Amino acid sequence: MQEANLSVGHVAKRAGVKVSTLHFYEDKGLIKSWRNTGNQRRYKPEVLRRVSVIKAAQKMGVSLEEIKQAFANLPNNRTPTKEDWDKLASQWRESLNERINYMQRLRDLLSGCIGCGCLSLNSCPIYNPEDELANKGSGPVILDKK
Structure with a gap:
Protein backbone atom coordinates (compact mmCIF):
# COMPACT_ATOMS: atom_id res chain seq x y z
CA MET A 1 0.00 0.00 0.00
CA SER A 111 -30.10 33.19 -35.47
CA GLY A 112 -33.83 32.51 -35.69
CA CYS A 113 -36.71 32.06 -33.36
CA ILE A 114 -36.37 29.24 -30.86
CA GLY A 115 -40.09 29.22 -30.14
CA CYS A 116 -40.14 30.91 -26.77
CA GLY A 117 -43.51 32.54 -27.46
CA CYS A 118 -42.28 36.03 -26.64
CA LEU A 119 -43.85 37.51 -29.80
CA SER A 120 -41.41 40.41 -29.55
CA LEU A 121 -39.56 39.83 -32.81
CA ASN A 122 -40.73 41.93 -35.76
CA SER A 123 -39.56 39.34 -38.26
CA CYS A 124 -39.85 35.79 -37.00
CA PRO A 125 -39.29 32.70 -39.17
CA ILE A 126 -41.83 30.87 -37.04
CA TYR A 127 -45.35 32.25 -37.17
CA ASN A 128 -46.87 32.04 -33.69
CA PRO A 129 -50.26 33.81 -33.68
CA GLU A 130 -52.00 34.03 -30.35
CA ASP A 131 -48.97 32.35 -28.76
CA GLU A 132 -49.98 28.88 -29.98
CA LEU A 133 -46.63 27.54 -28.80
CA ALA A 134 -47.75 28.08 -25.22
CA ASN A 135 -49.87 24.95 -25.62
CA LYS A 136 -46.69 22.96 -26.23
CA GLY A 137 -45.01 24.00 -22.99
CA SER A 138 -42.95 26.79 -21.53
CA GLY A 139 -39.57 28.08 -22.57
CA PRO A 140 -37.86 27.41 -25.90
CA VAL A 141 -40.22 24.61 -26.94
CA ILE A 142 -38.99 24.33 -30.51
CA LEU A 143 -35.38 24.07 -29.39
CA ASP A 144 -36.31 21.37 -26.90
CA LYS A 145 -37.89 19.20 -29.60
CA LYS A 146 -35.85 16.09 -30.21
Missing part, protein backbone atom coordinates in the same frame (compact mmCIF):
# COMPACT_ATOMS: atom_id res chain seq x y z
CA GLN A 2 1.39 3.38 -1.01
CA GLU A 3 2.10 5.90 1.69
CA ALA A 4 0.29 9.23 1.83
CA ASN A 5 3.29 11.49 1.47
CA LEU A 6 2.38 14.01 -1.25
CA SER A 7 1.77 17.55 -0.04
CA VAL A 8 -1.30 19.48 -1.10
CA GLY A 9 0.92 21.93 -3.02
CA HIS A 10 2.64 19.12 -4.92
CA VAL A 11 -0.67 17.47 -5.84
CA ALA A 12 -2.18 20.81 -6.91
CA LYS A 13 0.78 21.61 -9.15
CA ARG A 14 0.99 18.12 -10.64
CA ALA A 15 -2.79 17.86 -11.22
CA GLY A 16 -3.09 21.38 -12.62
CA VAL A 17 -5.60 22.61 -10.05
CA LYS A 18 -5.57 25.14 -7.23
CA VAL A 19 -5.04 24.06 -3.65
CA SER A 20 -8.53 25.38 -2.90
CA THR A 21 -9.89 23.00 -5.56
CA LEU A 22 -8.36 20.04 -3.74
CA HIS A 23 -9.89 21.25 -0.48
CA PHE A 24 -13.25 21.60 -2.26
CA TYR A 25 -13.04 18.09 -3.73
CA GLU A 26 -12.16 16.76 -0.31
CA ASP A 27 -15.10 18.60 1.30
CA LYS A 28 -17.36 17.01 -1.34
CA GLY A 29 -15.98 13.54 -0.56
CA LEU A 30 -14.37 13.06 -3.98
CA ILE A 31 -10.81 12.70 -2.70
CA LYS A 32 -9.25 11.86 0.62
CA SER A 33 -6.21 13.09 2.52
CA TRP A 34 -4.48 12.11 5.70
CA ARG A 35 -2.83 14.33 8.29
CA ASN A 36 0.81 14.01 9.22
CA THR A 37 2.17 14.64 12.72
CA GLY A 38 2.31 18.36 11.92
CA ASN A 39 -1.41 18.25 10.98
CA GLN A 40 -0.62 18.92 7.31
CA ARG A 41 -2.63 17.25 4.55
CA ARG A 42 -0.91 14.39 2.76
CA TYR A 43 -2.16 12.46 -0.24
CA LYS A 44 -1.43 9.09 -1.73
CA PRO A 45 -0.09 9.20 -5.32
CA GLU A 46 -3.33 7.65 -6.61
CA VAL A 47 -5.13 10.94 -5.90
CA LEU A 48 -3.58 12.29 -9.10
CA ARG A 49 -5.58 9.82 -11.19
CA ARG A 50 -8.72 10.56 -9.20
CA VAL A 51 -8.36 14.31 -9.78
CA SER A 52 -7.71 13.65 -13.48
CA VAL A 53 -10.91 11.61 -13.73
CA ILE A 54 -12.83 14.39 -11.98
CA LYS A 55 -11.44 17.03 -14.34
CA ALA A 56 -12.11 14.95 -17.47
CA ALA A 57 -15.66 14.15 -16.36
CA GLN A 58 -16.37 17.79 -15.54
CA LYS A 59 -15.15 18.84 -18.99
CA MET A 60 -17.74 16.45 -20.42
CA GLY A 61 -20.42 18.17 -18.35
CA VAL A 62 -20.75 15.48 -15.68
CA SER A 63 -21.76 16.99 -12.35
CA LEU A 64 -19.71 16.52 -9.21
CA GLU A 65 -22.64 14.63 -7.68
CA GLU A 66 -22.65 12.18 -10.61
CA ILE A 67 -18.88 11.75 -10.25
CA LYS A 68 -19.23 11.13 -6.52
CA GLN A 69 -21.92 8.49 -7.14
CA ALA A 70 -19.72 6.80 -9.74
CA PHE A 71 -16.77 6.73 -7.34
CA ALA A 72 -19.00 5.34 -4.58
CA ASN A 73 -19.87 2.39 -6.84
CA LEU A 74 -16.23 1.35 -7.15
CA PRO A 75 -15.17 -1.52 -4.86
CA ASN A 76 -13.79 -0.13 -1.60
CA ASN A 77 -14.17 3.38 -3.08
CA ARG A 78 -10.89 2.77 -4.89
CA THR A 79 -9.31 5.03 -7.46
CA PRO A 80 -10.67 4.26 -10.95
CA THR A 81 -8.58 1.99 -13.13
CA LYS A 82 -8.55 2.21 -16.94
CA GLU A 83 -11.29 -0.40 -17.05
CA ASP A 84 -13.32 1.59 -14.53
CA TRP A 85 -12.86 4.73 -16.65
CA ASP A 86 -14.08 2.86 -19.73
CA LYS A 87 -17.25 1.86 -17.84
CA LEU A 88 -17.78 5.36 -16.47
CA ALA A 89 -17.26 6.91 -19.90
CA SER A 90 -19.79 4.50 -21.40
CA GLN A 91 -22.34 5.43 -18.74
CA TRP A 92 -21.84 9.13 -19.37
CA ARG A 93 -21.71 8.81 -23.18
CA GLU A 94 -25.50 8.85 -23.62
CA SER A 95 -25.85 11.97 -21.53
CA LEU A 96 -23.01 13.59 -23.44
CA ASN A 97 -24.63 12.68 -26.77
CA GLU A 98 -27.88 14.31 -25.60
CA ARG A 99 -26.01 17.50 -24.69
CA ILE A 100 -24.21 17.48 -28.05
CA ASN A 101 -27.52 17.11 -29.91
CA TYR A 102 -29.03 19.94 -27.87
CA MET A 103 -26.06 22.21 -28.59
CA GLN A 104 -26.29 21.42 -32.31
CA ARG A 105 -29.99 22.35 -32.32
CA LEU A 106 -29.16 25.54 -30.44
CA ARG A 107 -26.41 26.38 -32.93
CA ASP A 108 -28.70 25.74 -35.90
CA LEU A 109 -31.58 27.81 -34.47
CA LEU A 110 -29.51 30.53 -32.84
